[in-house]
Amino acid sequence: MAASLTSTPRTYCWRWRAGGHVGPGLHAGAWASPCGRTSAPRSRSTWRRSARNSPRATSRRSGRSRLSLGGCKEVSSGRFRTWEDLKFLRDSWDGPIVLKGIQTVDDAHAAMDAQMDGIVVSNHGGRQVDGAISSFSALEKITTSSRVLRAQKEGTFTVLFDSGIRQGSDVIKAIAMGAQGVLVGRPFMYGLAIAGEQGVEEVLRSILAETEITLGLSGYKSIKEIWAKRGAVIEKVDTSPEKTKL
Known part of the structure; x- marks a missing residue:
């Protein structure tokens, strides 16, 4: 199986979550905290003070801790990446490259121009920018592009989807809208936390079973039958207060 490289160029800095700064959260020595607090000078100082007072701070000078924190600093470096930077990836990686976090038609086209093999349409779980679409x-917008659809059918470009896949009906909606596959993150992490490997397997089995059941109850035999069928499979409903008044 060929390995693919997934890049998330839009998350070059950590998100700002007001609740995370004033409420209880992960311990200062946990993964999310140092990564999130290394992008801004003030936050970096806050993290160093809290780390010194942490019982976990005794090992922060170890090679493993330094390597972990170094990786976090690189991922959340605060350095803006441009489309030109992708040329280095393309020249250095022989396998498929997929860009995650694409949300506009223009960016989907730019990914194709940069010789990317696919995209993940994602708002990163709605956790990065408050008010993001x-x-x-x-x-829906990206898969209406005739250029994207043509490349999908020719097998030269793949559109994946994530952020919000919780059950089989979510999978059906995404595939019908034109995604060629979905990514699942948080659900299997819940399963992992509760029951380890068995929990992960149970979550994935449940989603697959729900997908098959929803397909059957909708009158279809396979995922291929619903791909990019849009209105034939799903219907967009206006749930605004003006439209739902009795």
Whole structure:
């Protein structure tokens, strides 16, 4: 199986979550905290003070801790990446490259121009920018592009989807809207936390079973039958207060 490289160029700095700064959260020595607090000088100082007072701070000078924190600093470096930077990836990686976090048609086209092999339409779980559009709204726009659809059919470009996949019906909606596959993150992490490997397997089995059941109850035999069928499979409903008044 060929390995693919997934890049998330839009998350070059950590998100700002007001609740995370004033409420209880992960311990200062945990993964999310040092990564999130190394992008801004003030936050970096806050993290160093809290780390010194942490019982976990005794090992922060170890090679493993330094390597972990170094990786976090590189990922959340605060350095803006441009489309030109992708040329280095393309020249250095022989396998497929997929860009995650694409939300506009223009960016989907730019990914194709940069010789990327695919994209993940994603708002990163809605956790990065307050007020960002939903991933499904972005998917609807991107998969209406004739250029994207043509490349999908020719097998030269793949559109994946994530952010919000919780059950089989979510999978059906994404595939019908034109995604060629979905990514699942948080659900299997819940399963992992509760029951380890068995929990992960149970979550994935449940989603697959729900997908098959939803397909059957909708009158279809396979995922291929619903791909990019849009209105034939799903219907967009206006749930605004003006439209739902009795």
